[in-house]
Amino acid sequence: MNYTFELACKDTLKQPYLSTLIILTISLGIAACVITYGLIYLMSADPLPEKSDRVLHVQLDNWDPNKAAIEPNLPPEQVTWQDAVNIVAAKQAKYQAASAITWGMVTPTQKTATPFLGVMRATHGEFFSMFNAPFLFGVPWQNNLPNQAQYVTVLSKDINDRVFAGENSVGRTLSMLGSTFTVVGVLDDWHPSPKYFDMVYGAFSKPEELYIPFQIKAELSLPHGGQTNCWDTSLSDNYQSFLNSECTNFELWVEVENLTDISDFEFYLSSYVEQQKQLGRFNRPTNNKLLNIKQWLKYKNVVNKDMYAFFSLALLFLTVCLFNAATLISTKFASTRHEVALRNALGASQQAIFLQSLIQALILGILGGLTGWLLSLVGLKGIALLYPNFSTFLTLDFALIGFAMGLSILSALFSALIPIWHLSRTPIAKHLT
Amino acid sequence: MYLTRLLARLSIKHICSILLRQKYTVLILVLQIALATAVLSNGLFIALERYKTVHTSSGLDELNSFFLTSSGFTDSFNPKNSIQADLAKIRALPEVVNVVKTNSFPYSETGDEFGLTIEQDNQNPVNAASYKLDEHGLETFGLELIAGQNFTKNQVTWQSEHDKKFAAQILLTARTAVALFNTEDWQSIIGKPIFIDNNQIVTVIGIIKKLHGPWAKSEHLEHSFITPSVVTHNSSRYFIRVKPGLLEDMMNHIAHALSLHDKQRVIRKVTSLSEAKKQVFGADLAALSIVFTVMGALSLVVALGIMGASSLKVFKQTKQIGIRRALGANKFDILRHYLLENLMVTTMGILLGVFFAVTLNVLLVNHYGFSKLPIMYLVAAALVMYLLNILATLKPISNAIRITPVTATQSI
Numbered sequence: 001m002n003y004t005f006e007l008a009c010k011d012t013l014k015q016p017y018l019s020t021l022i023i024l025t026i027s028l029g030i031a032a033c034v035i036t037y038g039l040i041y042l043m044s045a046d047p048l049p050e051k052s053d054r055v056l057h058v059q060l061d062n063w064d065p066n067k068a069a070i071e072p073n074l075p076p077e078q079v080t081w082q083d084a085v086n087i088v089a090a091k092q093a094k095y096q097a098a099s100a101i102t103w104g105m106v107t108p109t110q111k112t113a114t115p116f117l118g119v120m121r122a123t124h125g126e127f128f129s130m131f132n133a134p135f136l137f138g139v140p141w142q143n144n145l146p147n148q149a150q151y152v153t154v155l156s157k158d159i160n161d162r163v164f165a166g167e168n169s170v171g172r173t174l175s176m177l178g179s180t181f182t183v184v185g186v187l188d189d190w191h192p193s194p195k196y197f198d199m200v201y202g203a204f205s206k207p208e209e210l211y212i213p214f215q216i217k218a219e220l221s222l223p224h225g226g227q228t229n230c231w232d233t234s235l236s237d238n239y240q241s242f243l244n245s246e247c248t249n250f251e252l253w254v255e256v257e258n259l260t261d262i263s264d265f266e267f268y269l270s271s272y273v274e275q276q277k278q279l280g281r282f283n284r285p286t287n288n289k290l291l292n293i294k295q296w297l298k299y300k301n302v303v304n305k306d307m308y309a310f311f312s313l314a315l316l317f318l319t320v321c322l323f324n325a326a327t328l329i330s331t332k333f334a335s336t337r338h339e340v341a342l343r344n345a346l347g348a349s350q351q352a353i354f355l356q357s358l359i360q361a362l363i364l365g366i367l368g369g370l371t372g373w374l375l376s377l378v379g380l381k382g383i384a385l386l387y388p389n390f391s392t393f394l395t396l397d398f399a400l401i402g403f404a405m406g407l408s409i410l411s412a413l414f415s416a417l418i419p420i421w422h423l424s425r426t427p428i429a430k431h432l433t
Numbered sequence: 434m435y436l437t438r439l440l441a442r443l444s445i446k447h448i449c450s451i452l453l454r455q456k457y458t459v460l461i462l463v464l465q466i467a468l469a470t471a472v473l474s475n476g477l478f479i480a481l482e483r484y485k486t487v488h489t490s491s492g493l494d495e496l497n498s499f500f501l502t503s504s505g506f507t508d509s510f511n512p513k514n515s516i517q518a519d520l521a522k523i524r525a526l527p528e529v530v531n532v533v534k535t536n537s538f539p540y541s542e543t544g545d546e547f548g549l550t551i552e553q554d555n556q557n558p559v560n561a562a563s564y565k566l567d568e569h570g571l572e573t574f575g576l577e578l579i580a581g582q583n584f585t586k587n588q589v590t591w592q593s594e595h596d597k598k599f600a601a602q603i604l605l606t607a608r609t610a611v612a613l614f615n616t617e618d619w620q621s622i623i624g625k626p627i628f629i630d631n632n633q634i635v636t637v638i639g640i641i642k643k644l645h646g647p648w649a650k651s652e653h654l655e656h657s658f659i660t661p662s663v664v665t666h667n668s669s670r671y672f673i674r675v676k677p678g679l680l681e682d683m684m685n686h687i688a689h690a691l692s693l694h695d696k697q698r699v700i701r702k703v704t705s706l707s708e709a710k711k712q713v714f715g716a717d718l719a720a721l722s723i724v725f726t727v728m729g730a731l732s733l734v735v736a737l738g739i740m741g742a743s744s745l746k747v748f749k750q751t752k753q754i755g756i757r758r759a760l761g762a763n764k765f766d767i768l769r770h771y772l773l774e775n776l777m778v779t780t781m782g783i784l785l786g787v788f789f790a791v792t793l794n795v796l797l798v799n800h801y802g803f804s805k806l807p808i809m810y811l812v813a814a815a816l817v818m819y820l821l822n823i824l825a826t827l828k829p830i831s832n833a834i835r836i837t838p839v840t841a842t843q844s845i
Contacts, residue, residue: 012824021737025737027733028730028734029734030731032727033724035723036723054454066556069557085764102668103668105506107506115506115699116699116701117502117504117506117668117699117701166704178508201542238595239595282566304720305801305802305803306479306483306720307720308721308797308800309475309479309803310479310723310724310727310800311795312793312796312797313472313475313476313724313727314727316468316471316472316731316789317468317472317727317731317734318468320468320472320734320738321464321729321734323461323465323468323738324465324466324734324735324737324738324741326461327458327461327462327738327741327742328738328741330458331741331745334745379726382722383719383722383723418461422457
């Protein structure tokens with residue numbers, strides 16, 4: 001057995017160009033498959049695996065009675081200020097938080113930090129617990145009563161590094177938006193990819209730099225970031241009329257305790273809409289949509305459909321490469337047929353020869369797989385360069401490495417078995433001529 | 434009679450029997466060619482569709498334009514004064530073509546859309562993107578006016594960010610005008626009133642040839658309009674067009690000069706328009722590069738495979754060729770034999786490949802909502818395969834031709 005293995009290794013080294021060509025051919029096919037599959041796998045990864053089926057995105061249909069918000073008859077993807085405030089205040093789920101992007105000047109009093117324009121998320125305190133945002137220091141604030149505004153803030157790690165030089169800044173003050181805020185918490189690095197809780201600026205956009213209580217947005221009349229959609233155009237110019245309007249600008253998410261609570265929450269939502277109808281709002285038929293994270297990602301087509309096409313093309317490409325490698329391995333075997341015949345004639349068993357070929361083919365296949373894996377690393381790096389937004393999640397995890405290795409071994413067997421099957425059908429006498 | 438003689442001369446029967454004897458090699462070659470045809474036709478189709486989206490022109494001078502944001506942060510900051518001073522300062526630079534304060538621009542992915550109608554209370558408005566620019570807007574964006582005229586300085590209104598009103602004049606893109614008035618007689622449209630969101634009336638004073646909306650993936654990309662106003666925010670975006678070749682230098686220079694000139698604000702997001710475009714199309718560019726790499730690698734691998742297989746075949750058949758030469762076949766006969774054999778194998782591969790390609794396309798259409806593969810892509814893939822085949826067999830066939838009749842007498 002050892003002898004057979006040694007012979008196989010020697011044979012592999014015997015024609016270095018041919019061996020390299022075989023390895024490269026297999027590796028190209030594998031790299032193409034791993035890269036395309038990797039993109040699909042990484043893009044569709046569950047961003048909150050512990051509870052993605054219990055964290056729900058809320059949509060209500062408050063749109064124009066004559067026209068759907070999104071064809072065919074779909075509700076808008078965000079909710080109005082009043083619905084956000086009402087539903088969060090009703091506390092019908094374990095956690096509930098509405099949020100919206102806004103911005104404003106941050107003017108630190110620290111001598112080392114320069115003023116800058118901060119991109120902020122105005123939200124409720126339960127946002128952090130619901131989405132498992134990791135805290136480096138401190139804790140989130142509590143969900144406030146609707147008309148109570150606390151001047152507190154949670155900072156991202158970047159901002160804490162920039163303003164407070166990375167120290168524990170909990171309890172210190174930060175002046176921004178023309179007021180003074182107390183820091184209650186600092187997040188650790190946090191780049192949910194896809195950024196499922198708000199994909200208005202793209203599914204792989206960066207998270208915001210600072211977090212402030214939802215009510216502060218109204219208190220300070222902060223600008224409406226993200227996407228604002230309106231259908232009722234008889235809107236006056238002041239800020240409060242926007243808050244009272246049917247314009248949607250707010251992402252609304254809730255987390256329920258158990259899966260069985262989802263139907264209760266659905267029931268609450270329809271009774272809420274019923275109650276609003278009595279007040280003259282919601283003039284379309286009730287059309288609430290409650291999607292969990294996975295359904296929401298699917299609804300938003302986070303994985304571009306092209307990716308599936310590329311993966312199927314890559315699989316076919318791999319097949320071509322394997323057929324090719326099989327031909328090349330056959331050529332390699334053919335060039336040693338005299339040697340094989342000689343060994344046969346000297347009494348080597350058919351089995352030993354078969355084993356030697358098998359080992360040689362497997363060595364080539366596995367080397368091809370390894371090279372392919374390295375190539376796919378390079379390829380994914382290249383894609384991250386080409387599309388910087390992808391760089392936060394483009395890393396090979398264990399599952400993906402497992403996929404690459406499994407594919408390599410299967411490919412090696414496939415490309416080796418064709419020539420061996422062919423070889424084993426060739427009578428010995430033919431080689432001896 | 435002539436046909437039978439011709440067929441005999443072409444020795445098709447002979448080739449068929451040779452091919453049948455090498456079932457294994459031929460089968461692998463045919464499968465490779467078939468799979469490659471399927472990948473190439475579908476890949477070309479997807480790549481070309483993507484290429485069309487990425488390489489559209491927005492109507493702007495994309496290579497020589499950039500934008501920046503000026504954000505005031507002190508209580509005494511006066512946006513209107515700041516904007517006027519900045520614009521005057523930038524316009525005074527000889528390297529600058531023109532500059533405009535804008536609410537939005539193509540590839541910015543942020544902006545407003547409104548419904549336009551030619552009569553009030555129409556339930557099916559033409560949705561179009563709104564640009565609010567002053568009289569310098571046309572030159573800065575580099576737009577071509579095909580009818581009517583630009584705004585005059587007196588028509589430009591200054592408004593606060595909460596003021597949703599529109600000025601009384603409007604410039605429409607040609608596409609928007611056609612969607613509204615259903616005519617290409619531009620002169621007849623000039624002076625006509627239209628309604629914005631059913632409640633504001635404005636007069637068409639000009640038609641622009643082309644200007645995209647700010648959302649690059651919008652379904653009605655060329656629906657947009659310009660009204661003459663400048664909206665004041667604490668944060669203002671300036672869009673700047675410079676003379677060719679000066680972009681990089683001017684981006685730094687202007688950002689620096691503005692920062693020094695007024696310290697009640699910060700200058701941020703200084704970005705070229707081509708960079709913004711790249712951001713928007715990043716995923717498409719990544720996709721394109723994947724498809725092109727796969728197709729390139731595939732062509733190379735298939736060509737190498739064919740070359741290897743035919744070299745091996747010629748090597749194995751050296752003696753037979755020699756015997757045929759000795760029995761009176763000339764070089765041309767040998768050439769014709771191999772060319773014909775190749776043609777047959779490639780054609781079989783392509784026929785099977787068309788079947789594979791259509792199957793793959795049907796799967797993609799049914800599961801992922803792709804469009805149907807037009808037949809010209811199959812034709813293109815087939816041509817590429819024939820070409821690849823000819824290139825890959827040039828060397829082995831020329832080797833075969835050079836085999837001399839003497840070989841027949843030698844033992845190998």
